[in-house]
Amino acid sequence: MSRVLLLNFSPHGKAARGYQLAADVLQGLPGVSALVERQLGSEPLPLVSGAYATAVTTLDRQAAAVEVSEQQIVELENSDLLVLCTPLHNFTLPAALKLWVDHVVRIQRSFGGDGAGRKVGLLRDRPTFVLVSSGGFIQGEKANQPDFLTPCLTAQLDCVGIRQVRFIYLQGSVRGDEAVRLEMVEARRLFLEGVLAVVG
Template identity: 50%
Template sequence: MTRILLLNSGPHSDASYGYRLAREAIAASGIDNVKITERDLVKSPIPPIGRDYAMAITSQTVADAEEFAWSERLIAELEQHDMLFIVTPMHNFTVPAALKLWLDHVIRINRSFSATPEGKVGWMKDRPTFVLVSSGGFFAGERAKQADFLTPYLRYALGSIGINDVHFFPLQGLVFGPEAVAQAVNTAHKQLSEKLSLTSASLAR
């Protein structure tokens, strides 16, 4: 069985282009015996990092302490899956608050990474990760008119816990009418399907 964790961090939930594309691509991927776990970070928000958590982190509290309950739940959930899909909009050049909060819970010292003189060393098993990034404007390619802090930040953040097999698929120019939307979806669908096909072949070996 291939277990896929699908994180949806946009305000449009299951009506978003990214979500529908992810589900369609997974269904057509050829990966056998797939089980998908969905977590909608907006529809079912996770609690913010509070003072109790901050105090527990700095006082070396045991990993199973109540202060880490949500963090532990999210890290364990990620550990239990073989692949990760992240559906996210680009908000003000980077990740939305809902996804940032998930990262804040998952990136935890002495649980998902250790600190060394050379920097963070991830403890998580690497896994194929596919990130579908929706944007009204253009942030990649020759038509890009804005900075993209999302891609390098998310790649670095996931890499800090050991997830380095990360692939980004832009869904951009979505405010320029139905034709632009169709083109963006078709391009991303082709790119994602090709990558999933390679991943499926790798899993079958």
């Protein structure tokens, strides 16, 4: 049985297609024992403050300023399966997702060093799905713009030890209803297949 953490970074909240697809698939699965979801796009985490930046760089794990970071990391630690739903904003992560990353990727808490200057993840690896919604195309033959989200988020998750990451794309949301419907059908198939392989 899997405990699932579903984080949605769309400013549209529960109206976002990626979130609706993920929630719909996950809610019906017998292999899911608990589903915790957060709308971090419509209710974003606080900006990185001076107090947080100081606590991080001075390795102060007791500071009140790391409380939000600690909550996010513990919630992540308590999951067996991570699902991130995010739009593409200006070729990369939306600010709300970058904020989550800035609270979760914390030195000597979620990553350390190997003594040779390389970062080593301290969190347990777990299957992770990233549903990316975009107005245009960033993958496949129709790709017409750079995709900095995929390599950037891959490196950020890798930094804390999360390597089983699968990206699923919901592209071309500005191309009309039929194009969106077809993308949703294919994304749902890929997501369901991937999740079933993990939770049974």
